Each structure stands twice: as C-alpha cells, then as structure tokens.
Amino acid sequence: AQEIVTEDDGTAVAMGYAADHSTVDTAKWTKKAGPDGAKQQCTTCTLYQKIDDEYGLCPIFAGKRVHASGWCNGWVA
Ligand code: SF4
Numbered sequence: 001a002q003e004i005v006t007e008d009d010g011t012a013v014a015m016g017y018a019a020d021h022s023t024v025d026t027a028k029w030t031k032k033a034g035p036d037g038a039k040q041q042c043t044t045c046t047l048y049q050k051i052d053d054e055y056g057l058c059p060i061f062a063g064k065r066v067h068a069s070g071w072c073n074g075w076v077a
Contacts, residue, residue, distance in 0.1 A: 001065065002057070002063055002064050002065045003063070003064045003065070004055065004064065004065045004066075004067075005017060005019075005061045005064045005065065005066050005067075005070075006019075007019060009061075009064075011060065011061060012061070012072070015060060015072040015073050015074055016028065016029040016071075016072055016073045017061075017066070017070060017071070017072040018070060018071055018072075019067040019069065019070050020067070020069050020070070021040060021041040021042075021069055021070060021071035022069075024071050029073055031073055031075065032071060032073075032075075036077070040071055040075045041068070041069055041070060041071050041075075042056060042058065042066050042067065042068055042069070042070045042071065042075075043056070043068050043069075044075075044077075045058075045074075045075045045076055045077075046076040046077065047059055047060065047074065047076055048066070048068075050068070051065060053068060054067065054068055055067060055068060056068060058072075058074075060072065060074045
C-alpha cells in the first residue's frame with residue numbers, strides 16, 4: 001500500500017495538512033474557520049479518492065495516502 005502522509009511532510013506543512021481535521025489551527029488556516037468549516041475533511045473534499053474507511057488518495061499528495069479524517073488548505077467543496 002502507498003505510504004501514509006505525515007504532518008511533517010514538506011507538502012503537508014505547506015498545505016496545512018492535519019491527519020485529524022479537528023486539530024487544524026483555524027487562526028492560521030482560516031478556510032477551516034468558515035461557515036462550512038466543521039464539515040471540511042478529506043471525505044467531503046472533491047479531490048478525495050476513497051480507498052477504505054480510513055484512507056484515500058489525493059492528487060496534492062500523489063502516490064501517498066491521506067487520512068479520511070484529514071484536512072488541508074486545498075479542500076474543495
Ligand atoms: Fe484531503 Fe482534499 Fe486536502 Fe486532499 S485536498 S488532503 S483530499 S482536504
């Protein structure tokens with residue numbers, strides 16, 4: 001299986017990726033503080049390609065798995 005994205009990955013840092021969307025610093029990542037912020041996570045993102053209940057693929061992190069419960073600033077409704 002593909003490697004799992006870690007929060008210290010360079011792209012993850014640049015994109016504000018968190019494995020648990022509820023831990024995102026919304027003062028820094030203000031998109032997550034928006035009216036639909038609470039529902040923003042990988043599973044509700046257009047770019048998410050589900051693998052199973054825990055992980056999926058994302059073109060921003062090509063070749064790696066992101067957490068279903070994750071979030072990054074690339075989130076798209
Ligand atoms: Fe998750 Fe979407 Fe960010 Fe990819 S772009 S990591 S699917 S929130």
